[in-house]
Amino acid sequence: MPLIVRRLLRPLLDPYRRYRHARLIHAVRVSLGLIATILLTTGINLPHGEWASVTMLVVIGGLQHHGNIGKKAAERAIGTLIGAGVGLLLVLQQAYLGLPWVTYLGMSVVCGFFSYHAIGKGGYTALLSAITVFIVAGHGDNQITDGLWRAVDILIGIALALAFSFAIPLYAVYSWRYNLASALRDCATLYGRIVNGQSVTDDEHLKLLSRLNATLLQLRSLMPSVSKEVRISMTELDAIQRNLRMCFSTLEILANTRPDVSDPQALAHLQQLLKQENRLVRVQLIGMARALQSGASKRLGRRLDDSLLQPSNTTPVYSALDGYRLLTRQLVANLGDMRQRLAKSAEHWKI
Numbered sequence: 001m002p003l004i005v006r007r008l009l010r011p012l013l014d015p016y017r018r019y020r021h022a023r024l025i026h027a028v029r030v031s032l033g034l035i036a037t038i039l040l041t042t043g044i045n046l047p048h049g050e051w052a053s054v055t056m057l058v059v060i061g062g063l064q065h066h067g068n069i070g071k072k073a074a075e076r077a078i079g080t081l082i083g084a085g086v087g088l089l090l091v092l093q094q095a096y097l098g099l100p101w102v103t104y105l106g107m108s109v110v111c112g113f114f115s116y117h118a119i120g121k122g123g124y125t126a127l128l129s130a131i132t133v134f135i136v137a138g139h140g141d142n143q144i145t146d147g148l149w150r151a152v153d154i155l156i157g158i159a160l161a162l163a164f165s166f167a168i169p170l171y172a173v174y175s176w177r178y179n180l181a182s183a184l185r186d187c188a189t190l191y192g193r194i195v196n197g198q199s200v201t202d203d204e205h206l207k208l209l210s211r212l213n214a215t216l217l218q219l220r221s222l223m224p225s226v227s228k229e230v231r232i233s234m235t236e237l238d239a240i241q242r243n244l245r246m247c248f249s250t251l252e253i254l255a256n257t258r259p260d261v262s263d264p265q266a267l268a269h270l271q272q273l274l275k276q277e278n279r280l281v282r283v284q285l286i287g288m289a290r291a292l293q294s295g296a297s298k299r300l301g302r303r304l305d306d307s308l309l310q311p312s313n314t315t316p317v318y319s320a321l322d323g324y325r326l327l328t329r330q331l332v333a334n335l336g337d338m339r340q341r342l343a344k345s346a347e348h349w350k351i
Helices: 003-013 015-020 022-043 050-060 066-096 100-118 123-137 144-167 172-195 203-230 234-257 264-273 275-294 297-301 320-344
Strands: none
Touching: 015 022, 015 172, 022 050, 022 144, 050 066, 050 144, 066 100, 066 123, 066 144, 066 203, 100 123, 123 144, 172 203, 172 234, 172 275, 203 234, 234 320, 264 275, 264 320, 275 297, 275 320, 297 320
16 A cells, blocks of 8 residues: 555544544444435435435444444345335235224234334334334334335444444544553552542542543443454453452552551652562553553563462461552552453554
């Protein structure tokens, strides 16, 4: 690819830029998709072509991540076919038998059945089946040809939605990577505040805790889509999530059990005592964050001091300071385990 073309396409090819501008890219993608559905349906003069545009919005309008779109499109297609089949049967009954009460009763019973299954697994498909019955049949007074064309338009909308989702994919793994990197940097900031004697009760510290907690929830919600996109098992993603949660919890405990550092000499003594641990915590947190953001996963395989990666649980605790140091060493070991997991799965997430 020529250099000038690469430069022009860099905003779309660079994962971090696509993550930063995901909402704009998504808006442009949906707009182009709607233009395509309008031009296609009006160009070949398809009746009720607006349903193709409606379906485009239903399938990808509220779905940013690529891992969700395929599943939702499949559910939409299945729901559409079931609903269209039922709707056409009701239209045929009305056209040939002329029994409106049978149509109304049939619609009510069928949609009640779909509503029963709309709560629980497969609920999206069941709900769309019920909606499609009314799109195709109306109240039973639609023409058979109208019902058929509406079903065709919906399937066209699904196909175009899938095409545009693959054209400029916005992967959930991008959000997972960069949010995880941001969380690790926030952990490094929190740890720095703790070991440097800064207040752990002021607004800035509490805001960091709140932001980290929100990021943990967001990462959890991304995991199913990430697993589908890059073929990392949910078990492995959950283990990485657990490492991050343990890091967050340990930092909260360290903040609340930190020895009195109001005396500058006491603070200097604590920093000297934990000099090696402090360096390893920072090296691992910042190193993982940089690897996740840049994709340079080789840094995750660098050898560190193994003596601190496996803290001894048999070390006797004689004072609060001993307990604080032991907890810090456990934090180092937890981060070492997280680093190894990220290194092992790097070939999947650094797309």
